[in-house]
Every structure is written in C-alpha cells, then in structure tokens.
Amino acid sequence: MSLAVIAVIVVALSFDFFNGFHDAANSIATVVSTRVLTPRQAVAWAAFFNFAAFLIFGTKVAATIAKDVVRPEVFTNAVILAGLVGAIGWDVITWYFGLPTSSSHALVGGMAGAAVAKAGWAALLATGFQKIAVFIVMSPLIGVLLAFTLMTGLFWLFHRYRKVERLNRGFRRGQLVSAAAFSLGHGANDAQKTMGVILALLIANGVVSADASVPLWVVLSAHTAIALGTLFGGWRIVRTMGSRITKLQPAGGMAAETAAAATLFFTAHAGIPVSTTHTITGAIVGVGTTQRLSAVRWGVAGRVVWAWVLTIPGAFVVSYFVYLPFKAFS
DSSP states (O other), X not given: OOHHHHHHHHHHHHHHHHHHHHHHHHHHHHHHHTTSSOHHHHHHHHHHHHHHGGGTOOSHHHHHHHHSSBOGGGOOHHHHHHHHHHHHHHHHHHHHTTOOOOHHHHHHHHHHHHHHHHHOGGGBOHHHHHHHHHHHHHXXXXXXXXXXXXXXXXXXXXXXXXXXXXXXXXXXXXXXXXXXXXXXXXXXXXXXXXXXXXXXXHHHTTSSOTTOOOOHHHHHHHHHHHHHHHHHOOHHHHHIIIIISOOOOHHHHHHHHHHHHHXXXXXXXXXXXXXXXXXXXXXXXXXXXXXXXXXXXXXXXXXXXXXXXXXXXXXXXHHHHHHHHHHHHO
C-alpha cells in the first residue's frame, strides 16, 4: 500500500473514532439517565460490546457502503478523503450544538457529495440511496412502535405489583443486558460503515479485487477505533438523549434499548445501513408516549428531527466543496 492509501485509512479510522465519540450517547444515554451505571462505567460497558460485535455479525452493511451507494469506479483517494472530511466536519458541528445526528448518514452524504463533485450525479447509485432513504423514515418508526409495544406490555404485566423498589432493581439489572445488546447493534452497524469506506479504497487502489470481502485487519481496526471513541464519550449529546426528550425510568430504559437493539439486529443482518441515533431516539419517544403525549418534549424532538433532515445534504455540501481543490489540481 502507498503512503497516500495509508493516510486515507488513518483518516477513515479517525472518523470511526469520532463516530464512537459522537454516538456514545446512543449506547449509554438511557442507562446513565436511569442511574443504572455511572457515565464512566457505562462508556466502558458500551465500548466493550461495540468491539465484540464483529464476533457475531457479518459485514453486509460494509458491502452496501462500498458498492451500492457510489459507483465503485468513481472512488479515488481524493474522493474518499473529501467524503471523510465532510462527514467529520458535520459531526463536529452537530456535536458542538449537542444534536444527536447520524454519523452514518453524514458518511453517506459526505461520500455522495465528493463523488458528485468529481463525476456528476451519474456517480450515485439510485438503488442504494433508495434503501437508505426508506430506512431514514422506517428505523425511528420501528423504534417507536416496538418500544411502545414493549412498554405497554410491561405496564400490563406489572401494574398490580406494589413492591416498586424491588421491581426497579430487576429492571436495572435488565438494562445491563439491553444496553449491551444495543451496543452490539451499534458496533455492528456503525463500525461497518468505515469498513465499507476502507474496502472501497482498497479496491480503488488495486490492493484487493473488486469482489473481495472485508479483510480481517480492517474489521478489527474499525471496531477498535469505534470502541476507543466510545470510551471518550460525548456528554453534550448524552444530556439531550438521556433526559431532555423524556424522563426515563429503568423499565422505560430497558424497553427503549431492547426495541432499538432488535431493530439494529434486523438491519445489520439485512445489510441495511441505518442510523443508530434515529433508532434509539424513536424508541425513547415510543416509551414517553405510553405515559402521555405531553411526557415527550416535542420541541427538543423537533430540533433532533431537523438535524436528521439536514445531515445528508449538510455533509454532502461540505464534502462537495472539500473536493473542489482536488478537482482543480487534478
């Protein structure tokens, strides 16, 4: 591999690190807000299961990112670098404002923006974008419905149980399992986006063949980077996710994490790149609505939705302009 390829791989893993940093809130917000674990314990718990995800899930999401969003022949070192810079830039902006946007969609928007800057709109593959567009809407809705159903079932099962403190202790233990499951889903989905980018880079430079699967060293590197990023945490976003959208109790936290984890397991198995941020936010809203509609702070939820809507076009624009100097000197 040339030094240029190694440098772009380092940038890709830096994105993965910042993905873990930015999206740590997704994995730990509920378990912190219900005081099951301290923030330090929670990030260590999430980081471990983010890393362990590669032992359970395949790399179908990585293949989608590498081959189904941008035409593989359009990828060059400069396109991939500009796409990564755009995605990282968007993540920094939204992290600063405490908005739980999707690093996954920032990456998709960033790669698309750089590709269009190089080769025009024909560089994009409509089928891949359609799949992503459908699940921009579907993943939070599935999270809402599953969490609402789970929480309603818990209310029905335990509404006559009077030993509330004992019940909460049981749900707190259950949250350890549900938080671990969600972190597995987060690692399986988000770390694979970076694997897909590195795979596209290796194919573009002839390091591996066009039909190659993701090399093991790429899998291990991506999971390590996202786990380390999670260890550093993103406390601004934890506050938004864990307390500002709705007030969570241990039962609600467990229901939200379980619903989100189930959604992510399905999409990782199907090779669909979805947003873990969208999924857990939808699940938290689903839990809140079982109490009453006013239990959800719709103003905060509205800001989050606007951030979702703007993520792909925002990262697209940043990457488009980042690529223009490369185009001018090529």
